[in-house]
Amino acid sequence: MLDFSVNFLYCQTCTSAKARLGEDKPEFDSWFEGHFGECNVNYTGNPGGMEVAVAEDLWDRSVDRHGFRYTTILSDGYAKTFKRLSEMEVYGPDVKIEKEECVNHVAKRMKTALLKLATAGKKCGVVLGGQGYGKLTGTTIKTLANCYDNAIRSNRGNLEGMREAVFATFFHAISTDEDPHHTHCPEGATSWCFYQRALAKG
Incomplete structure (x- = not known):
């Protein structure tokens, strides 16, 4: 460290x-x-500003203490820290701070959003959660979040590939025998999609 x-x-x-x-x-x-x-x-100060204050200290003393500059911040989704560092221009206006998102936190936000969706739907009389086929169960939400995580990790640096993998997961999840949606799923006998594997094997 x-x-x-x-x-x-x-x-x-x-x-x-x-x-x-x-x-x-x-x-x-x-x-x-x-x-x-x-x-x-x-x-x-305010507890919510502690992360910002710590980042200010680390960035502000990096040159004097270590002789180099931090140019990238790994974010957990908390935008205020990145915003503050960008405003400070610690190393001058020509050195821009870049932000990279933590994949674990991105996947966690997806899981949280799906849980909220299921809860909000129930309050409006739309039962998304619960048990049974086609329901947005806890297991289904966990699976979708894990697939979302994998889609990002396996397509690092390839935004279009990442987008396609995310959509493949979504359409695969809503598919039924009567109404399949597997066109976005990877093709071939080694595909993770059972439908595409079956097509490849004839």
Whole structure:
């Protein structure tokens, strides 16, 4: 690990002292003067801004401490950090920060979206979830999220291939014997699609 920064909003020692001495009492103020240099609390802003604050520290000191510049941030979907780093222009206006998405978090967001869809549909009288064939069950949602993950990983650097693989998963999932939709699925005897395998084998 090259560098890291940890922000704390809470200090157990302070909490214990406040309970023992009284937060508004002179005794606590006197005690805190001696504790200040050892206190764990090093961040007092909104909890949602902690990640941004840490990124600011790491980027701001990278040249002085390590002699190089961070030009890419691996994102978990939290856009404020990338936005703030871009606004800071730490290395000047000519050095742009790029963002790459974490595939695990992208797949997780797909799973969360499907769960919300099933829940919202139920509230509107449209039963997507539940048990049985064709239902958006927990197992089905997990499978779709995993396929989405695989479609992204197996087509890295190939946006069109990624798009085709995602659509293949979707259309494969809604297919029935009476109404098949396997034209997007990979062809051949080694295809993951049972329909395309059957066609290849005649």
